[in-house]
Amino acid sequence: MGRKIAVVLFNLGGPDGPDSVQPFLRNLFDDPAIIQAPLPIRWALARFISKTRAPSAKKNYAMMGAGGGSPLLPETEKQAEALQIELAASLPGDEVRTFIAMRYWHPFTRDVARQVKDWGADEVVLLPLYPQFSTTTTGSSLKEWKKHYAGPTRTVCCYPFEESFIAAHVDQIMAAFDQAGRPENVSLLLSAHGLPEKIVEAGDPYQWQCETLVAMIAARVPQDWEVVGCYQSRVGPLKWIGPSTDLEVERTSKEKRNILIAPIAFVSEHIETLVELGEEYKLLAEQHGAASYTRVEALGTHPGFIRTLAGETMAALDMNDTIRSCAGSRLCPTGASGCPHADVVRQAGRAVSMPAA
DSSP: OEEEEEEEEEEOOOSSSSSHHHHHHHHTOHHHHTHHHOHHHHHHHHHHHHHEEEHHHOOOOOOOOGGGGGSHHHHHHHHHHHHHHHHHOOTTTTTEEEEEEESSSSSBHHHHHHHHHHHTTEEEEEEEEEEEOOTTHHHHHHHHHHHHHSSEEEOOOOOOOOOHHHHHHHHHHHHHHHHHTSSSEEEEEEEEEEEBBBHHHHHHHHHHHHHHHHHHHTTTHHHHHHHEEEOOOOOSOOBBSSSBBBHHHHHHHHOEEEEEEESSSSOOSHHHHIIIIIHHHHHHOOOOOOEEEEEOOOTTTTTHHHHHHHHHHHHHHOOOSSSEEEEGSSSSSOOOOOSHHHHHHHHHHHHHSSSSO
């Protein structure tokens, strides 16, 4: 009899209607990985920020339809279904089931952990839908999972440089280029969610992974294009990593360039892709005289992306170690202390250095 394999897809989550916008934001900003402050201060800030941001956020969610909620869960459900079909074909002797664990809204991680336990999984693979590792995304989701699930798991750390993942991005970019009429004088803006500088300085590998991916994509698109990595969605007064996407849109627009803008850290359509990239920055480009502005679609269920997820899952199942990243070894520079492999190394070091009994 084959194994029962649970593949748990981690993602951010999103409100399912106007009434859940403020509590969703409160959950987000109450995460110590997002606001690094003592509990009473973080609690107060989360409530203040969620209350003040909720009215504008509701308007943005309303722009996407879906009853004033986020399309992220339905998009993720399509990805989960496609992945389950792909894995079933690769593992015909096993029973594979995909689960979706959202960090800040339903289905909550705690509930999904209970479902996986009740299902009686023999193997559990934790698979983030965050291609690049960050302590604020995958790291936060892993910590939440460990609070609610005590059994053994296999963790996919990140997969930003997998061949099928890069090829899927390039395929989406070139499709958008065709849609725009194959213009000349192109600026390709590869946009990722930003982070405060202090998080990167503390050892988070996210920026390095994003910028390395930008260079890899740049090598595969027409060489006369300007290719720029940039960061969007800044919140609060802290200094964030740059360059910022809005300033790059403004600069390239003033130069009368044809802009292609692609999300490289978001794999599903949601508020940051459909509204921020699709509407707000488009208006900014028009105001500053861009020759054209074309948004590249998120990867969604692109076959290359689903193959990436399936390949990472299969590799995790085949490994002796419980953490997998690119090629099964540490991917990030040694200075990236936030990488899960750094924790493995630290734990191994402590084990080696313990005195004999």
